[in-house]
Amino acid sequence: VPMLRLRARLAVASDRLGISHFLLAASRRLPSAWQRLTIVTWHRVAKNVAPGFDPGTVSATPEQFDRQIAMLKASFSIIDIAALARYRDEGRALPPCPALLTFDDGYRDNLTVAVPILKKHRAHAVFFVSTGFMEERKLFPWEWISAIVTSSRRSRIDVSYPEPMSLGLGDDVSRRMAVRRLIHRTRTWVGLDWTRFAKELAETCESPWDRDKEAKAADELILDWAGVRALVEEGMDVQSHGHSHALFPYISADDIHQELSTSRQLLERHLGRPPSAVAYPAGAYPIPGTPRYHAVERAGYRFGFRLDQRTRMLGGITDWLSLPRLCSDPGLGDDQFRSMLAFPNILR
Structure with missing residues (x-):
């Protein structure tokens, strides 16, 4: 810096x-x-x-x-x-x-x-x-990761896939940091099952997310x-x-x-x-x-x-x-x- x-x-x-x-x-x-x-x-x-x-x-x-x-x-x-x-x-x-x-x-x-x-x-x-x-x-992964995490009402999430991660979501800064960490970790993960990751992340965040919602967002972006x-x-x-x-x-x-x-x-x-x-x-x-x-x-x-x-x-x-x-x-x-x-x- x-x-x-x-x-x-x-x-x-x-x-x-x-x-x-x-x-x-x-x-x-x-x-x-x-x-x-x-x-x-x-x-x-x-x-x-x-x-x-x-x-x-x-x-x-x-x-x-x-x-x-x-x-x-x-x-x-x-x-x-x-x-x-x-x-x-x-x-x-x-x-x-x-x-x-x-x-x-x-x-x-x-x-x-x-x-x-x-x-x-x-x-x-x-x-x-x-x-x-x-x-x-479909959306770029960094877009739907951001959409799912920032729409969560939870103050903390525990992600199990592709590896265990505990992420605080208590304020806007914490959410941005959580998004950046998830993007950074998954973009270089060889053989990542993106469908599984999106499904489990949405469930963990308690943020509704499905293929129709993604397609609609993709049409906009x-x-x-x-x-x-x-x-x-x-x-x-x-x-x-x-x-x-x-x-x-x-x-x-x-x-x-x-x-x-x-x-x-x-x-x-x-x-x-x-x-x-x-x-x-x-x-x-x-x-x-x-x-x-x-x-x-x-x-x-x-x-x-x-x-x-x-x-x-x-x-x-x-x-x-x-x-x-x-x-x-x-x-x-x-x-x-x-x-x-x-x-x-x-x-x-």
Whole structure:
């Protein structure tokens, strides 16, 4: 926490002193090989989250997002996956200060809130969607965990599956901590029976939850295939975020291949063309050179995106299946966001 506070203060100071503005302006004059590829990601753009659902998925308010896109347009050249492919395969030059704007998961407000702001600024973005949730009309696990726990009237719960946990729910802070602990523990649990976990968690919390309730909530929160097609119709790009949002370091190479092949087939069926890029769920990417890594290649993907608050110099990119991205956060002021863009590898 002290280090985070120090970085925040440094970001604010550098912006007020004009250092961020200077660096962003100077970067446009660098030789092409020294130019950095800046990739920024968001999840949700929303002012208010529906009661019970996970506020941690919001990356910016609409007002913040509007200012962030204006900043990006002023200092960067917004590109798309096709331009990146031409640079990689044919050596075609990218414009000065290339930036790729991306969204993960496939929330409905990507279409209803983010896209109008992007179009206002004549900006393009890539939307990485988890196809299983479009196909089956279900919620992401972190959403239904949050909904079940926060609606409980109990002051404490004892969870037995997948492992014993005693969680206090006495106040809002305790409930948020309980939700975060359950999400953190279950997302990396190999072979977790999600149906059993949801049923037992709802029973323990004494919170009514069933498939119909989940499907109704999914319709409100998550894009369906009509919404995904609407993204394309609005001039945006849609790529893969896996099928079930499984974290690749925790599943086998065969399971990764199945995840990505299924997602690829569904996207091709609904959009008329297969994806060439994947954003790894939660940014958790397979280690280069391992069978898991090669499974991504075998499934037909040419670009892979992770999350680790870095950028890369174009001339130094050798691994196109492990491209780093910067992640927006609603706690970032405009000065911090600008400083993140100006020197991300320092103020991480």
